[in-house]
Amino acid sequence: MGDRSPARSRLLGTASRLFYTEGLHSVGIDRIVAEAQVTRATLYRHFPSKDHLVVAYLREVDKAVRAKVTEVAAREESSADVVRAVGESIAADIRAPGFRGCAFLNAAAEYPDPAHPVHRTVLVHREWFLRTITDLMTHAGATAPDPAARHFVMLRDGAMAAGSLADPEPICRTLLRGVEGLLTYQDARVV
Known part of the structure; x- marks a missing residue:
């Protein structure tokens, strides 16, 4: 999947909102995955960590x-x-x-x-x-x-x-x- 995938965009948008409002360390991967409505595998396919x-x-x-x-x-x-x-x-x-x-x-x-x-x-x-x-x-x-x-x-x-x-x-x-x-x-x- 390329950088323009809808799942990647949702992940990045969700993470960006949460990171800015709540902090980088306080927001976990599980929360981002749940709110972006993607699987962990999808997250790690786009972002290795x-x-x-x-x-x-x-x-x-x-x-x-x-x-x-x-x-x-x-x-x-x-x-x-x-x-x-x-x-x-x-x-x-x-x-x-x-x-x-x-x-x-x-x-x-x-x-x-x-x-x-x-x-x-x-x-x-x-x-x-x-x-x-x-x-x-x-x-x-x-x-x-x-x-x-x-x-x-x-x-x-x-x-x-x-x-x-x-x-x-x-x-x-x-x-x-x-x-x-x-x-x-x-x-x-x-x-």
Whole structure:
């Protein structure tokens, strides 16, 4: 069976929902199989282990984030506007019902071993995101694009963590003010 099989899609959709809402370690294979209405053999035909399923889930989240950034970049005229729009997109996610933080930060917390495939999948996404923001900051004219991009990622991480714990509105306002500050602050000494 190929990657487009309905059973694989149900498995991945079910696992993704459960992993995001309840955590990676707390959701067992038996529950995923039962809710996806497939057999264990079907699960293991598509995903040789739970770790493979977790990696597939994170890759789907990664694809969705990349698609969002691509969509935003296609709409905006300047790199600075793309950076602002990425910030707005993050704020919209934080405000969404059922928001439970960043799937990648959640996964890194549950899989802290840097050699583990799940942790490596998290790092691949984060490296791409940092490179993307660095490129955008460079094109936006930031005199120190590398530190500005790292600050953006930290703002995002903090907002996503805080947004899952408290009223998202003040957190989103702070995030967006911070993003604007990064676009206007041109001091190369920022590290």
